[in-house]
Amino acid sequence: MARPQRRTVRDIRRGNRAVLLRTLYFSGPTSRNDLTARTGLSAATVSTMTADLLGENIVVEAGQVESDGGRPRVLLRVNPEYGFAVGVDVAETHVRVGLFDLEMTERAKVDYMLRPARHDPELIARHILAGVEVVLSDAGVSPEQVLGIGVGVPGIVEPGADGVIHAKTFGWDGVPLGALLRRGTSLPLFVDNGAKTMGQAELWFGSGRGASEAVIVLLGVGVGATIVADGTTFRGVSSSAGEWGHTKIVANGRPCRCGGRGCLEAYVGIEAILDRAGVTSRGDWEEDLAGVLASKSPVVEETVTYLGVGLANLVNLINPEKIVIGGWVGVQLGESLLPDIRRATAANSLAEPYAATSIVLGRLGPDAVALGAATLVLEEFLNAPQVARITAAG
Amino acid sequence: MARPQRRTVRDIRRGNRAVLLRTLYFSGPTSRNDLTARTGLSAATVSTMTADLLGENIVVEAGQVESDGGRPRVLLRVNPEYGFAVGVDVAETHVRVGLFDLEMTERAKVDYMLRPARHDPELIARHILAGVEVVLSDAGVSPEQVLGIGVGVPGIVEPGADGVIHAKTFGWDGVPLGALLRRGTSLPLFVDNGAKTMGQAELWFGSGRGASEAVIVLLGVGVGATIVADGTTFRGVSSSAGEWGHTKIVANGRPCRCGGRGCLEAYVGIEAILDRAGVTSRGDWEEDLAGVLASKSPVVEETVTYLGVGLANLVNLINPEKIVIGGWVGVQLGESLLPDIRRATAANSLAEPYAATSIVLGRLGPDAVALGAATLVLEEFLNAPQVARITAAG
DNA sequence: CATCTTAGTTCAGAGGCGAAAACAAGCACC
DNA sequence: GGTGCTTGTTTTCGCCTCTGAACTAAGATG
Incomplete structure (x- = not known):
């Protein structure tokens, strides 16, 4: 139809x-x-x-x-130098702007730290626009050579030209970041959720390469997923598909920061893991998690089980060819526990779809969000390589 | 990609x-x-x-x-009489064969009762082939006018020409029903899972009409779903996508007939509902369910809650425009409890995707499986209307 | 240097679409 | 009833794209 x-x-x-x-x-x-x-x-x-x-x-x-x-x-x-793509990662603590050539080699990058709870949209837009100028001049690339700017942001991005964003953790409710940026540039803009851009990066250049039905899960502070159907990211009707972290795996279970109960994120998000292990963080979550993993606490096994349940639900419902586990928590867990994760997933999924799925670790580091954002530009370029590009002053 | x-x-x-x-x-x-x-x-x-x-x-x-x-x-x-489509519903207790014109008006049908536990593939193939002859002669349609035969079956259908089926409840493990049928007819064959054909029917002619991102859930003895992405049924890599009934909503919860624990089906499948209500069936499940619903037992509310969790997971993960609740259990529950079901879903899903979804009841009765199967033929016809059809002796 | 092999280009022909002109079929009004 | 107006459908013609086949290019071999 x-x-x-x-x-x-x-x-x-x-x-x-x-x-x-x-x-x-x-x-x-x-x-x-x-x-x-x-x-x-x-x-x-x-x-x-x-x-x-x-x-x-x-x-x-x-x-x-x-x-x-x-x-x-x-x-x-x-020609890798035919054009360039800018990829931007708007995260909790920083805004990163990277310039990539068509082979997705990073040519320049710049970071802007954000003071906690300073997520003024105007400020972030200014950072991005300034960042674009910086990376261009650093790399000696003129704006006419840039095919577009991809931006990965937290939260839900409404479909449409204005790139309207709803991000609870940022206190953004209906921020038209796209429109803000367009005031300062006339380059083509692509705004998307950061988990989705990371998924796109793993799909095109990481562990998901070549898969046409896949799920790339992101385990970090938040928990999300990119569902890939027939080679393209599945977005649902209002672009919010993939909110895996807030699917319930324990009806009426642990409270989650989303206000619900029993969400997957309330078990395998980093805060939940540390909380369940009774760790009071001194600020470095990676170290804290390493400590928990080393401790042989039963929390580790429980976490694997819960993660297995969450992954199994994806296996049953989506029947992907490949599941890529990404995000720093995912990678840190997976490095030592991947076989256990696989086992836990198998225990909770149907035999046929499980047999059809391979579960692997993500290969790209934390830069994947910006890379994936740039990939949005690349995707557009490969789909509709314009002869006459609309050039524009940056 | x-x-x-x-x-x-x-x-x-x-x-x-x-x-x-x-x-x-x-x-x-x-x-x-x-x-x-x-x-x-x-x-x-x-x-x-x-x-x-x-x-x-x-x-x-x-x-x-x-x-x-x-x-x-x-x-x-x-021209509704340009051609005809046969739709077959292979169910637990019967095989139904229907003949439809291009407007999907049923022109003739025939049922074959199956003795319990008599699911010999050869027998079922014979029933189907005999049924085709019967409906054709009843309606006065010649085999040359038939555009194809669609068959809805339980279980997982492998992609491929042989229509290989894995259906645990039937004791079928690798039954090549398509190949069996092809021995007796050279009409085009389309074999698919019955929940998916039902979903297709609701999508094309029922409550799902016009939706391009939708989920049609089937609540009956089994629990399943058809996920519709961009207007077409999403099948995953090995055609088993949509096994919603065996996604876990309570980690380590009630045992399910699939061997797992905490499956949605173990809470909202008819057997689970009756079991949890302490009803010993005398054979008529519909009546039993009506009794439970009338009893104001707390099991009713619990069931609604569990169903809400299951639906909310779909809302979060898939972000559909519409969820259609079908299957006889679904319709029976929904007739009196739809507002409660919506409430329970809202309570467990994120605000944005929930707001984008409407939850409605299925409109087509139990004949939807056969109708949907015939729709597979129609879909093919509309996608590639052949000038010269390969005519064949039935 | 004649011959063979493989790579790449050119050309004529078939099939497709769209714009616009032509044709068709009614209505209205004198 | 004739003339113009309006709207729907068909025909004509030009342009675009692909393909198969003939043709050219460039090297290997003996």
Whole structure:
């Protein structure tokens, strides 16, 4: 019942161009010949289209491969310097702005510390805009070369151009961050939830690479998930899908900071773990967690069990091909306990879907949020590589 | 990261033809003029394409509409007799075979009772094949007019041509029902889980109509869900997505017939409800449930709470636009308790996604499984209306 | 240097869509 | 009844895209 969508000859070209570009991007240096095989397009089409792309400098040659007794193939690749993407991570304690080339290599970055409870939207918007200028000049990149700015933020982001955000922990209720930023830049903007941008990063460049049905869970202070269906992030009707942390695993259980009871986050969020272990934090949660893990406290096993229940619910409901456990708590737990987590998940899920799922640890560090935000720009670029970009003064 | 898919000029035609046909199907009698507006296609294209469809008898004229001062519009509609679809419901106690025209009006049906614990796959395949012959001759339809056979079965159906089924309650583990049926017919076959076909029916013709992000839950002996993302059923990597009944809502809770503990089904499945209410069934579960509901037993309220938790988890995780409660237990509960169910759901879900969701009762009765199965055929027809159908002897 | 092999380009042809002109079919009003 | 007006549908024509096949390019081999 997907909505009807007419097509015209031009869409074909656009679509095939995107197909070609994606193939080129993900298969690395490739010859035209290979491209015909991989895309199913005719050699003629590949030839004319690559000629276009070369002419636009989106694609560049990358050496040759000898063949035994014939004309050597010329390798082609996406020009990593054709454009750049800015990725921004708006977090509790800092705003980080990174500049990435098309290969998602970080070219420059800058951090702005936030004083606790100073989450004035205007201030954050100013930090972001200043950060963009800084990374551009640091890397010697002009604004015209920037394809867009991706921003990962906490909370729920309304779909729509204004990037309206609801983030309880920030005290933001209906903050139009997108609109605020647009006052200071006319570059394309992409605002999304930080857990989702992290998920996107793991999906494209981390442990989730290649999976088309996957869940990337984020365990940290908060607990969330990115659900990937058919290769794209599933957002639900109002972009809030994936609020795994507040699904209930114990009806009427422990109170959670969301106001509910029995939420998964109330068992496996860092605060909940420390609380249940009776640890009074001295400020360094990572160290505290390491202490708990080393202590062989029964809380560890319980945590694994609860996490297993939460993961099993995903296995049963979503039937993913892969579950990636990310977030610093997730990685710290997983490093020593992954087999136990798998066991706990198996114990609580149906045999068929469990057998179809592999549970792995995330591979990208805490920079994944900014990287994923930049990936939003990359995604747009690969889907609709514009010939004429709207250039704009930063 | 959706897989690349090349396109050629011919695909456009196919796609636009499908767009046109879907619009025609769902917007009822429509003029060519309206179609240009609704589809976005040019008048020229609509004209030639409808001419084709009229020529193939897929579309027929349906009267005229006067206009004030101009040429009257000729109304067009999909010819409900262009073809027929068979829908089969394979249930615990019976096999039902129905014949539907393209408007999904039931033209004939036949039931075969199953002796308890007589779920021999061969027998069931024979029933289905016999049933097809019966409904065809009852309705005076020849096999050439049948577009396909849809079958709704319990359990997990592997993706693939053989329709391999794993259904614990049937004692089926790897039964290739599709292959068995293909021995007796060469009509196109579509085998799917019965909860999913029911979901499909509610989505297309019941309370879910028009929703593009939805969940249709089935409460009966078993408990399951159909997750609809972007208008189509979400299946996960091995077609088992939607096993909501065995998600855990009470870690380490009541034992469930799946072998696990604390499953939703162990609280809101009919057997669980009766068990918790201390009712020893005399065979008529519907009556038993009515008794429990009338008794004002605290079990009723508990059940509503547990159901609310289960639904809230869907709200948080999936963020659907609509949740349809179906299945006979669901409808029986919902008729008197829907407001309470909504309240219980609200109490356990986050405010934003809850506000975006409407929770409604299913509208289709127990025949929805067979109807939904037939809808699989319809869906195929609307997506790829073949000019030359492969006709086959039944 | 003739021949073989493989890679890439060019060209003609088929099929698709849209804009606009042409045609069709009513109404209204003199 | 004729003439113009309005609206719906069809036809014509030009442009775009893809593909298959012929053709060119570039190296290996003996």
